[in-house]
Amino acid sequence: MTDQELPPPGPTPESAALQVEWQKLTSDNLTSVRESAGKWRDGLAAQITLVTAGLVVSGPDKIGDLPTSWQWGIAGGLVLGMLLVLTGLLLTVAVAAGTPKALTFEDFKELGGDRVAANALQATVGANRLKLARRLAVPGIVLVLLSIGAWLVSPTEPASSLQVTTADTIYCGELSSGDGGVLTLKLNGESQPTSITYKDVVNAAIVESCPAPRTPR
Structure with missing residues (x-):
């Protein structure tokens, strides 16, 4: 029997142990991504609640005391910032809760019939969504804070x-x-x-x- 006809070598104990550890890590990745998304979800929800409560307490009459140019700038910054934060919040909710989807047998076959591969795919999709959520939410938070800061230092029109x-x-x-x-x-x-x-x-x-x-x- 020539060297070309020899069967491929079987897995070594080291490669088998490495495969087990990789499967465990992949399984943990999905849980880790969802836990991280849950913390971001709670933080963004708290931030939206805090800003909304502050606006309700301050009331629209307070911003009505500002010059018109400041009113439009601050209102636009608050609205755009809150939209970015809200979009990030919805993405984190989707990652934390998961996206239920019926996996067909054909889909499962395309993944090699491996549950670990299916979990790895979900973890990858969730991580990408969480990254997008952070890229939207962080600038949104900064924009909201800048708008509130501008509100605090803005000049008020003198009352007649x-x-x-x-x-x-x-x-x-x-x-x-x-x-x-x-x-x-x-x-x-x-x-x-x-x-x-x-x-x-x-x-x-x-x-x-x-x-x-x-x-x-």
Whole structure:
């Protein structure tokens, strides 16, 4: 019998042990990927909840105090950032929960009839999805944080004040009511609002700032 007719050598104890370890590692990879996706899912969900709660508490009236250009920039950053984070969250949910799919016999044959190969394929797909989720979620988180930071340092449009002149006093403050023939002003430094009847008003003008809340004439 020539060398070409010799059967291939059988597996050695070392190669058999290596195959067992590879199968074990492959099986653990799927569990590891899903556990990692679960942690990312929980973190992203908590981040979305925190940001949403903060926006609800702050209210749209707060952003309404900003100049128009800042409103559009901050709102656009928040929306785009939250969309990126939400997309990443959905991908991590899909990886953590798995994607149930009926494996046909033909599909199983294409994988060599090996359960380990099937798990390895799922682990690879899950790892790729998790990588994509991180690439979307991390910039989304940064964008949300930058938008919130811009919100905190953004200038607010100065509120107009009303200056009301009577026969003996000039009042200047924020108009809170004008019903029933009475002007009600909130004067800076005074806890109680000041009421002025229309018949006592000599002049009224909108001003950007008040040099003094109450000035005798």
